[in-house]
Amino acid sequence: MSPEDRPRLVALIAALTADTMLWGALTFVAIGQHDVSLSLSALACMLGVSVWQAVRPGRVASGLAALTTVALAFGLRRPDSLVAWLELVVWAHAAVASVWLLASSRGGARESARWSARLAWHQATALGVIVGGGLRAG
Amino acid sequence: MNTARVDVPPGGAARALLLLSGVGYALGGLFAMLLRWTLGFPASGPSMATYGVLFTLHGTAMIFFALTPLLSGLSHALLPRWLGHPTMASSRAGWASFALTLVGLGGLLGGLALPLGGASTGWTAYPPLSLSAASPSAAQTLFSVALLCAGLGALVAAVNVLATLARGARTAVVPLAAWGFGLSSGLTVLFVPVLVAAQSLLIADRHLATRFFAASGDTLRYQHLFWIFGHPEVYALALPVWAMVSDLLAEHTGREALGRRAVIVSFCAVAALGSLVYGHHLFAVGLGPLAAKAFMTLTVAVSVPSSVVVLSWFATLWGASLRIDAALLYALGSIELFVLGGLTGIPLGAVTTDLYLHGTAFVVGHFHLVMASSLTLGLCAALHRWFPVLCGRALSERLGRWHATLTFALVHVVFVGMLGLGLAGVPRRVSELTWLPSLARYAPWNRLLSLAAFALGVAQLLLAWSVLDALRRSPKESR
Numbered sequence: 001m002s003p004e005d006r007p008r009l010v011a012l013i014a015a016l017t018a019d020t021m022l023w024g025a026l027t028f029v030a031i032g033q034h035d036v037s038l039s040l041s042a043l044a045c046m047l048g049v050s051v052w053q054a055v056r057p058g059r060v061a062s063g064l065a066a067l068t069t070v071a072l073a074f075g076l077r078r079p080d081s082l083v084a085w086l087e088l089v090v091w092a093h094a095a096v097a098s099v100w101l102l103a104s105s106r107g108g109a110r111e112s113a114r115w116s117a118r119l120a121w122h123q124a125t126a127l128g129v130i131v132g133g134g135l136r137a138g
Numbered sequence: 139m140n141t142a143r144v145d146v147p148p149g150g151a152a153r154a155l156l157l158l159s160g161v162g163y164a165l166g167g168l169f170a171m172l173l174r175w176t177l178g179f180p181a182s183g184p185s186m187a188t189y190g191v192l193f194t195l196h197g198t199a200m201i202f203f204a205l206t207p208l209l210s211g212l213s214h215a216l217l218p219r220w221l222g223h224p225t226m227a228s229s230r231a232g233w234a235s236f237a238l239t240l241v242g243l244g245g246l247l248g249g250l251a252l253p254l255g256g257a258s259t260g261w262t263a264y265p266p267l268s269l270s271a272a273s274p275s276a277a278q279t280l281f282s283v284a285l286l287c288a289g290l291g292a293l294v295a296a297v298n299v300l301a302t303l304a305r306g307a308r309t310a311v312v313p314l315a316a317w318g319f320g321l322s323s324g325l326t327v328l329f330v331p332v333l334v335a336a337q338s339l340l341i342a343d344r345h346l347a348t349r350f351f352a353a354s355g356d357t358l359r360y361q362h363l364f365w366i367f368g369h370p371e372v373y374a375l376a377l378p379v380w381a382m383v384s385d386l387l388a389e390h391t392g393r394e395a396l397g398r399r400a401v402i403v404s405f406c407a408v409a410a411l412g413s414l415v416y417g418h419h420l421f422a423v424g425l426g427p428l429a430a431k432a433f434m435t436l437t438v439a440v441s442v443p444s445s446v447v448v449l450s451w452f453a454t455l456w457g458a459s460l461r462i463d464a465a466l467l468y469a470l471g472s473i474e475l476f477v478l479g480g481l482t483g484i485p486l487g488a489v490t491t492d493l494y495l496h497g498t499a500f501v502v503g504h505f506h507l508v509m510a511s512s513l514t515l516g517l518c519a520a521l522h523r524w525f526p527v528l529c530g531r532a533l534s535e536r537l538g539r540w541h542a543t544l545t546f547a548l549v550h551v552v553f554v555g556m557l558g559l560g561l562a563g564v565p566r567r568v569s570e571l572t573w574l575p576s577l578a579r580y581a582p583w584n585r586l587l588s589l590a591a592f593a594l595g596v597a598q599l600l601l602a603w604s605v606l607d608a609l610r611r612s613p614k615e616s617r
Contacts, residue, residue, distance in 0.1 A: 010301050011228075011300065018327045018330070023335075025334075026335045029359055029363065
């Protein structure tokens with residue numbers, strides 16, 4: 001990595017971490033309606049997996065597979081609740097966000113715009129699911 | 139130790155953030171004076187309802203619109219100089235941070251103009267008090283929007299600081315303050331998003347009929363989120379100030395901060411441990427014995443690396459021939475107040491004593507000794523040291539000495555007085571003590587503290603005058 005790339009990568013990792021924390025906190029509340037320890041472990045996994053993906057972009061696919069497996073494992077514990085779907089959506093969001101951030105840093109404007117659109121769609125979906133959970137609880 | 143190797147003028151965004159923090163301090167100070175008027179002279183002061191609005195605005199203005207933009211401004215002004223680069227990694231990010239913080243301040247103050255008055259839930263905005271049923275005013279929503287904007291502003295500035303640090307240093311010596319700002323930015327990136335999430339869900343509960351924190355939901359969940367952010371925020375504000383104090387002592391003694399490497403490790407340890415101790419704010423809600431013990435142990439553990447920093451300060455000063463100027467007076471005052479504030483934090487970190495003290499004025503005295511007194515004096519030290527770099531003019535040495543001395547003396551009267559009242563059982567967030575006969579006898583003490591607080595407020599005009607006078611003079615006239 002050239003010295004010129006370093007500030008951009010650090011900014012991307014910082015933005016990704018902040019984004020993951022934001023969505024982690026939202027998930028914490030959504031899942032916390034059922035199980036706080038589950039949401040805390042979800043938070044830790046999301047952060048770890050996302051940062052790892054950002055640092056080692058070559059292993060994004062395996063990272064995605066790993067987190068999906070873990071999410072399913074958690075979700076299977078509560079098949080009757082919204083928890084599994086919430087986790088899947090939000091965890092996948094974190095994965096997509098990291099890929100997007102890396103792609104937008106390397107690709108051209110068109111690629112960046114495409115990933116931005118996907119991320120926007122994904123964030124809207126995740127937020128919709130979480131707010132939907134809140135409404136359902138109401 | 140010469141840490142200023144490259145002459146880089148501060149950018150416009152840095153100056154704008156510093157100016158905004160000046161406005162934040164003035165507003166927060168004004169609200170504090172009105173608060174003390176109510177507490178000291180309840181018959182003639184603002185009403186009890188207004189009191190709730192005042193302490194909400196005071197705390198919020200000081201944390202989000204005074205301390206935070208001041209540190210962002212200082213980091214954006216000084217980091218390029220310390221690292222030997224012409225600018226920050228992104229000049230737009232600095233302006234974005236300023237704009238977001240400004241919008242937040244507008245939202246906070248805009249609530250005052252609404253029919254039902256401003257937000258009155260305290261800076262924590264705990265539900266169910268902050269939900270629509272208890273706080274129907276739109277000002278409460280604006281309050282959440284204000285925190286959201288200020289949080290995002292701090293976040294953008296923090297990302298910019300980290301990216302700037304990632305460029306590496308072209309200077310021979312990187313000051314400890316660069317470490318302080320880096321760790322502070324790391325904490326901001328990690329924990330401010332949690333506040334943003336909490337406020338977003340609170341707004342959803344108020345306006346979308348969701349039940350994240352509403353009565354049928356779990357109101358404690360909000361408290362968890364708030365303090366997951368809130369406690370690391372203390373260290374995000376404190377670490378750069380401690381680091382700048384270390385640098386100042388090194389400059390004044392003409393030698394490197396003693397145990398520099400140990401101090402850096404201690405800063406990292408404080409940041410790491412400080413991220414794990416938020417639960418001590420929730421002892422009173424009944425966390426359960428295991429969680430309470432874990433949080434208590436971690437809280438007390440923070441005092442170990444903090445003590446290493448204090449020992450380094452003492453060791454750096456030991457036997458040195460000191461040139462006592464205003465900046466050093468501020469720094470020495472900041473150290474004493476940090477030690478005092480830190481010691482009064484120990485009983486609040488222990489479950490048994492916290493349960494007694496939690497709802498009392500002791501807590502107010504403790505965090506004002508750390509946040510309002512120690513950090514502010516440390517920042518005044520940095521301001522005196524770096525004002526010539528920021529504005530090309532020096533602050534008045536004479537006014538600085540008077541301001542440092544008066545502020546140091548008066549914060550002891552006001553905030554140590556609050557510790558005493560708290561130990562006697564005087565509750566916080568209560569404007570009139572006459573409602574309980576057993577507390578009425580403390581009303582005269584409250585009056586005395588209010589008079590001291592007014593004197594403290596007047597003393598701040600010395601600093602304001604010093605800054606305005608320096609700005610009015612041309613650089614040539616400046617000392």
